[in-house]
Amino acid sequence: MKVLIYELKEAFLIALRAVRANKVRTILTTLGIVIGVASVVLMSTAIKGIDNSFEQGISSMGADVLYLDKWEWFSNTEWWKIRKRPNISMAEVEQFQQLSKLSAAVAPTLWSMETVKYQENSIENVFLCGTTAEYLETKNFTFENGRFFNEIESRGSRYVCVLGFEIAEGLFPRGNAVGKTVKISGLDFRVVGVLAKQGSFMLGSFNPDKRVFLPIGCIFKHYINSNVRSITIEIKAPNTGMVADVKEESIGIMRKIRGLKVGEDNNFSVNQQEGLQQNYNQTVGVIQIAGYLITGLSLFVGAIGIMNIMFVSVRERTKEIGIRKAIGAKRRTILSQFILESSMICLIGGFIGFIIAVLLSMLVNQWLPTSVQYDSVVVAIVISLLTGVFAGLAPAYQAAKLDPVEALRYE
């Protein structure tokens, strides 16, 4: 053990001398690994970032919330068959609310795209979401300011609204939106609350930050008719363990309301965030694998570069190897010297690459969510070490098995 440590230490020092003696070459070779490690680390931070924001977004949808909808989120059924289904009407919602016993909260939602204005600030294509006061109970919303509209306001279809964080930020750059009156496609609405930032990159317009909430009656009255677009009923189970039961009950209730006979297919769907998760894992999983493969390829190219240089280096230093062997270097001493040399080059490259990746991901984070995992330091080190050993193995073996007589004669 002691001998091994000694030999490794000496081989390390010898390798260090060699690395320092060939500075320019070392720098150029390292570049390949720098780029390789940087791209792998960058890819992993991007993937992690997207994952995180998706997790965040999906948790804001709630694992215990069911979405009773005309549409099925992920289905193989032809869309034109689904299109023929009847829209869910407000009357059905009211019946449903009365019949549902297991659910903790039931809230209808209906959306419309409108322009929202405050003084000279205006945002187009805002996702307007009409709902009831109970909606708050199906979500884990927290508020930046103010509150959600209450039961009286929602039943009376009062002209009040709650702004998503980004909408409030856009309309009221100086803050303090509560109490102000905004114009939604020409009509005045009083802001009663602003949501705290929910932060979700993946969900797009589903992102509550980009939405405006108002009593569902106002949507009917001014923006859209339930004949045109179906209502979605959000049903919250009392806990995640109850989700299956609530789903069962909801299907039963809806079949009863619709008067479906035994054997007839449901003409509605009960959707769950779980489906979204599965769908995400499928599509993004493929992208992730492709991403790692492509960036892994750049690392591989870097490794080939190192291997190439190591072969050249062994050839160039044939005489040196001969001298070392003549004065007593064993095969394994030569082997470890060259493997350590390539590992060292890779390690330096890996370290620089990691730093570049961290800096770049900070920059990229302005547009895309990235998340630097500090355990990826370890990943970067391990990857670059393995690359070094891999790249150094064949050249080092070639050096180790050189015949000392031949090597000494080499000019």
Add this chain to the structure above:
Amino acid sequence: MNIINIEHIAKIYSVGNQEVQALRDVSLQINKNEYVAIMGPSGSGKSTLMNMLGCLDTPTHGKYEFKGQSVSEMSDNELAIIRNKEIGFVFQTFNLLARSDALHNVELPLIYAGITGHERKERARKALEEVGLGDRSHHKPNELSGGQRQRVAIARALVTRPAIILADEPTGNLDSKTGEEIMALFNEIHEMGNTVILVTHEEYIAQHAKRVIRIKDGLIESDEEIENRTLPKVKVNLT
């Protein structure tokens, strides 16, 4: 005492599909504290014999015993250990590591011998002082003259206190005056009790030794004592 005992060794190389008999049938013994010159024209097999003596190569046939151990059957690793501990090489072209300073060059065999830290530095420094280069220890080979380089190589050969010093044309790349100095150094090394084997093709260099073995066509032509050996005209003081 018998350090080297060679009996009927032969070395056959295959070059392409042709076999070349570099050594046919060579037997010789070298004792402790001998000063032997091996002579022969190029192609005589003297280089092959030197590689054999230096444990850089093993014979195709025959027996080679180094201090009673059979070299013919040794593995690469065992040969490396013998070279490291028992043999000090001095080459015609010096064969120093160009990028390392004199001290590191001399340290190198000690590194492979597993000697550490302070002791290693001290022994290397002392060996350099012995060859008169105590003040040049941090010079790189290209900052030294030919004679100085050969002295560094000699210090490197001496530093492990080997059983034999094996010098292959040590003056071949030096002018005659410097060559003379190097020969004086070998004389001193011999007088300190070391066994020196000198491989050369120059008669006047061989005359510095006490015994000369002449090789021709892979066979020993003659093996005799030198009666009026040349004593060095210059004096070097080994400390």
